[in-house]
Amino acid sequence: MRIVLVGPPGAGKGTQAAYLAKNLSIPHISTGDLFRANISQGTDLGKQARAYMDAGQLVPDEVTIGMAKDRMSQPDAVNGFLLDGFPRNVGQAEALDVMLKDEGVKLDAVLDLEVPEDEVVKRIAGRRICRNDSAHVFHATYNPPKTEGVCDTCGGELYQREDDSEETVRTRLEVYHTQTEPIIDYYRSQDLVVTISALGKVTDVTDRAMEALKKSDEG
Numbered sequence: 001m002r003i004v005l006v007g008p009p010g011a012g013k014g015t016q017a018a019y020l021a022k023n024l025s026i027p028h029i030s031t032g033d034l035f036r037a038n039i040s041q042g043t044d045l046g047k048q049a050r051a052y053m054d055a056g057q058l059v060p061d062e063v064t065i066g067m068a069k070d071r072m073s074q075p076d077a078v079n080g081f082l083l084d085g086f087p088r089n090v091g092q093a094e095a096l097d098v099m100l101k102d103e104g105v106k107l108d109a110v111l112d113l114e115v116p117e118d119e120v121v122k123r124i125a126g127r128r129i130c131r132n133d134s135a136h137v138f139h140a141t142y143n144p145p146k147t148e149g150v151c152d153t154c155g156g157e158l159y160q161r162e163d164d165s166e167e168t169v170r171t172r173l174e175v176y177h178t179q180t181e182p183i184i185d186y187y188r189s190q191d192l193v194v195t196i197s198a199l200g201k202v203t204d205v206t207d208r209a210m211e212a213l214k215k216s217d218e219g
Contacts, residue, residue: 001026001217002105004083004096006184007113009172010120011198012205016113017084019206024213027076031085034067035059045070064088065095072099080108093183109216110187111209113198117173125166132156 001024007013014030021028038046045066049059068086071077087093100106115123122141130136130151138145138158145152162168187193194212198205 001080001108004110008120008176010123011113011115021082026080028082029071089179090182090186093186109194110192112195114195115198121169124164124169127164128158130156
């Protein structure tokens with residue numbers, strides 16, 4: 001299957017993408033991984049992206065599109081892929097359509113992970129990270145430490161990242177609503193959108209998604 005995963009920050013896209021890609025035996029292609037791989041390998045596209053990033057500028061769509069096109073042409077993506085973070089806007093979605101048409105293939109589904117805005121804020125703003133080891137992550141509501149402000153694992157100080165503050169989260173949501181959410185209507189006009197609730201246990205959301213994708217494929 002060829003799937004695009006969409007959802008607001010805090011919807012659990014990265015977690016669900018990993019599970020779904022494994023269950024469907026297709027590669028998980030995320031924008032973050034594309035950038036890291038191209039920059040670390042010193043590709044032409046990576047050098048271009050690095051130049052913009054070092055200048056504090058947004059990487060242009062054509063660079064992102066070029067990276068995605070190259071990744072989707074790899075042997076492991078011949079029979080399908082799961083795109084996470086791309087396309088990020090309608091322009092990128094249109095470019096993806098052209099790419100796939102040139103290859104004689106098309107998307108099977110656009111999986112929309114739906115989460116209420118207040119829940120997104122609660123999920124992200126409640127995160128607390130250990131200063132000693134960023135892999136030690138807690139949550140004020142869902143996974144609180146035994147002692148407030150102290151890491152259960154190593155005793156390090158827990159803190160809230162600046163980009164996890166409620167104000168920043170709401171700004172990120174506004175960017176999502178303005179730039180990315182319009183692609184849902186774009187794909188809905190192609191009858192590709194499958195919307196599921198991303199609330200509940202991770203495994204429950206995965207089961208929900210697999211069932212919805214199965215029905216979509218059968219339909």
